[in-house]
Amino acid sequence: MTIDRSYQASFNENNQEFVISGKLRPRSEDEIKPLHDALSAALAQVRGTFYLNVKRLARLNNVAFRVIAGLVSQVSGKRTDLRIEVITSSVMGWSTRKFLPLARRLPNVTVNEYDKDFYPGQSFLEDGGFIPILRNQTRLTWRHERKLLARHGLAPGMSMADICCGIGDFAVLVQKEFKPANILALDHSRTSLDYARKVAADFAIADIEYVYGDASEMVIEDNQFDFVTCRHSLQIFDRPELILKELFRICKPGGRVYITNEKNSHCLGEPRGESIQWTYTEVAKLFADFRMDVELGPKSRRYLADAGFEDIRVDSFMVTNLDGDPQDFADMIQAWENVYAGEMARDRGDTPEFIERFRRGFQDHIYAALHPKGYAGWPIWAASARKPA
Amino acid sequence: MSGSHPLVEISMGIEAFASEWLHCDRISSYLARMVSHNRTDSLLYANLLSSALNELLETAFAHHGPQGDFSCRISRAGEADVIELDLPCDEGAMAFYSEASRRLKRPDVADLYQSALFAPGGVDPHLGLLEVAVDYRARISIVTEGGNRLKLAAEIALEGAAA
Numbered sequence: 001m002t003i004d005r006s007y008q009a010s011f012n013e014n015n016q017e018f019v020i021s022g023k024l025r026p027r028s029e030d031e032i033k034p035l036h037d038a039l040s041a042a043l044a045q046v047r048g049t050f051y052l053n054v055k056r057l058a059r060l061n062n063v064a065f066r067v068i069a070g071l072v073s074q075v076s077g078k079r080t081d082l083r084i085e086v087i088t089s090s091v092m093g094w095s096t097r098k099f100l101p102l103a104r105r106l107p108n109v110t111v112n113e114y115d116k117d118f119y120p121g122q123s124f125l126e127d128g129g130f131i132p133i134l135r136n137q138t139r140l141t142w143r144h145e146r147k148l149l150a151r152h153g154l155a156p157g158m159s160m161a162d163i164c165c166g167i168g169d170f171a172v173l174v175q176k177e178f179k180p181a182n183i184l185a186l187d188h189s190r191t192s193l194d195y196a197r198k199v200a201a202d203f204a205i206a207d208i209e210y211v212y213g214d215a216s217e218m219v220i221e222d223n224q225f226d227f228v229t230c231r232h233s234l235q236i237f238d239r240p241e242l243i244l245k246e247l248f249r250i251c252k253p254g255g256r257v258y259i260t261n262e263k264n265s266h267c268l269g270e271p272r273g274e275s276i277q278w279t280y281t282e283v284a285k286l287f288a289d290f291r292m293d294v295e296l297g298p299k300s301r302r303y304l305a306d307a308g309f310e311d312i313r314v315d316s317f318m319v320t321n322l323d324g325d326p327q328d329f330a331d332m333i334q335a336w337e338n339v340y341a342g343e344m345a346r347d348r349g350d351t352p353e354f355i356e357r358f359r360r361g362f363q364d365h366i367y368a369a370l371h372p373k374g375y376a377g378w379p380i381w382a383a384s385a386r387k388p389a
Numbered sequence: 390m391s392g393s394h395p396l397v398e399i400s401m402g403i404e405a406f407a408s409e410w411l412h413c414d415r416i417s418s419y420l421a422r423m424v425s426h427n428r429t430d431s432l433l434y435a436n437l438l439s440s441a442l443n444e445l446l447e448t449a450f451a452h453h454g455p456q457g458d459f460s461c462r463i464s465r466a467g468e469a470d471v472i473e474l475d476l477p478c479d480e481g482a483m484a485f486y487s488e489a490s491r492r493l494k495r496p497d498v499a500d501l502y503q504s505a506l507f508a509p510g511g512v513d514p515h516l517g518l519l520e521v522a523v524d525y526r527a528r529i530s531i532v533t534e535g536g537n538r539l540k541l542a543a544e545i546a547l548e549g550a551a552a
Contacts, residue, residue, distance in 0.1 A: 025413070027410040059414070059439065059440065060440075061517075062444070062516050062520065065506075069506070073507070093434075093436050093440075094440045097524060101503060197429065211430050212432070212433055213433075219436055
């Protein structure tokens with residue numbers, strides 16, 4: 001008989017959190033005795049609130065559930081002062097409803113469906129109002145990226161994943177232009193995925209699977225894809241190294257991971273360059289306050305190297321008002337102003353005076369973009385690297 | 390089940406299936422992934438379907454006849470998928486599934502599931518079937534064939550739950 005040890009369990013004393021991840025489908029309780037003992041020991045030493053984190057537990061059978069539930073019930077009955085919070089995830093589908101009966105039986109046990117904590121400020125981006133920004137941005141960056149993607153390793157017939165796919169328009173463009181065998185497009189925004197699926201249905205697009213998931217810990221097997229993209233997304237996570245670890249994991253040995261990121265403070269324009277520069281420097285600070293690093297672009301090489309990749313290639317390009325219709329560029333800046341000044345700065349508690357000056361820089365950027373002799377730019381860093389074979 | 394079309398089937402001797410516990414996990418994970426690719430959210434759907442299918446396979450692993458063919462087939466019927474397990478049964482297994490069938494038809498099946506889930510002692514052998522019926526709202530049918538074989542079918546509509 002083979003015993004499957006595909007679960008991990010750890011206890012963090014500092015935050016009184018016991019984390020179980022992976023897969024728990026034992027044949028007998030004895031098979032998971034180490035887990036039983038570790039959980040039992042952890043429960044014995046905590047006070048106040050104990051967190052049982054199963055948000056990355058992909059599989060659980062009834063044998064294992066009863067071991068966990070039995071321990072929780074036992075301790076809950078003896079120690080009414082102890083609060084036990086079970087943290088589940090919507091990504092797994094089954095875990096919340098599996099653990100809810102436990103909370104219904106035991107007054108000091110609660111079940112909370114995690115998903116927001118890892119995405120600081122993500123609510124701004126998950127709002128449906130952000131869709132026009134994303135759509136316009138992809139249109140503008142695609143002119144450049146379509147010329148770069150082959151150099152970074154994308155070729156017809158490949159198996160590709162687009163992680164943090166947003167509204168899925170990049171995946172559609174790639175499918176048309178590069179003809180990969182299939183694309184799995186994953187995002188954590190149901191609003192964006194609904195939009196992507198509607199577009200796919202309206203235009204009879206096949207071979208793109210749009211799936212809901214958490215980029216920091218995906219329910220995808222190892223070594224699945226020849227080419228993995230993650231665009232404009234590492235910069236909006238406070239722990240980009242976790243995402244990169246996952247991109248590395250799902251990429252086939254010898255395959256490549258492709259990322260794009262910005263350095264917002266380097267957005268530029270003339271005339272009115274000074275005002276524009278001030279505002280975008282403040283944009284970087286604003287995002288930093290929401291634990292997002294929109295200055296990440298030039299750090300891509302370091303991040304890829306630290307994640308274990310090799311053969312790192314880095315390009316940068318400037319999306320400008322001269323790329324096509326200057327109004328497209330202006331519309332993008334207007335959308336940025338609406339979210340950054342209209343929502344994020346307001347939510348941070350900025351003064352009306354600050355917000356007025358903040359808005360002025362965006363308007364000056366639009367002025368530069370639409371000026372007959374003006375120039376306005378938005379710099380992007382595109383980097384890729386190979387997973388060692 | 391009428392109106393459904395087959396998607397995938399795996400078959401082997403029951404002895405081979407029951408020789409390794411990990412077969413339940415491997416088969417449920419693989420088949421669920423195979424049939425979920427064109428569902429609205431393939432990963433989420435596969436995760437849910439794998440959970441339900443694994444419970445059915447674990448039940449079959451524990452309760453079957455000693456010899457004969459074993460097969461697991463998944464068919465599609467619109468929004469629902471139909472899992473069919475075809476297995477040999479001896480007297481003991483027949484008695485088990487007969488009791489299961491009786492419990493599944495009871496109006497208080499949800500209470501039975503809750504009781505079994507938290508019952509002290511060993512795991513209630515009917516717990517997996519009760520869970521699939523209650524938690525996954527599956528329509529389960531158990532039909533004997535010729536006195537020594539049995540077909541266990543579960544029709545599950547997960548599309549809404551997984552979207």
